[in-house]
Amino acid sequence: MPLGVNTAIVKNDSILLTKRDDFHVWCLPGGRVEPGESIAQAAIRESLEETGIKVRLLYLVGLYSRPKWDDNFYHIALFSAQPLTNNLILQPGEVVDAQYFPFDSLPKEILLGHKQRILDVQNAVKGIAKREDYPNPFEEKRINDIRKMQTESGISKSDFYARNIRVMDETEVSIETAEHLQNGK
DSSP: OOOEEEEEEEETTEEEEEEETTTOOEEOSEEEOOTTOOHHHHHHHHHHHHHSOOEEEEEEEEEEEOTTOOSSOOEEEEEEEEESOOOOOOOTTTEEEEEEEETTSOOSOBOTTHHHHHHHHHTTOOSEEEEEOOOOTTTTOOHHHHHHHHHHHTSOHHHHHHHHTTTSOGGGSOEEEHHHHHTTO
């Protein structure tokens, strides 16, 4: 199962979020680890590709696994990072907007799981392993199939996301840490 990365780019008590082109929701920059690159190299590359920002990785926040999703990858390494440059250059076809948001003023529409990751960054969590037991609303469909469903639905990208994914209240989701597993909880 391939691995993905997210990067939390933090500046002046604000975090950089990108708005995805496919569902028009905000998220942390990230993507897949490419063959031949390390996890850290992928985080740096994805940050630059999606936002135009060069970063210095500060630490590994944690690993987030979503084993109930069968989309070919759902183990994500999250890094906290410092921006080295300031000019935002958005990746066409993937990112429609990017902005820094104060931690206490995050947008409403955030990609599933990312609110918890942002909270972990805000709380300076380091080296945690979390299991996200969100049910997959699309069963075994691949992302291209889901995008086709959205197009054929006739509703906006953000409405499609809200009806199919955001309906899962993150406060009711079971998240296990490595500590729970070691203690048999």
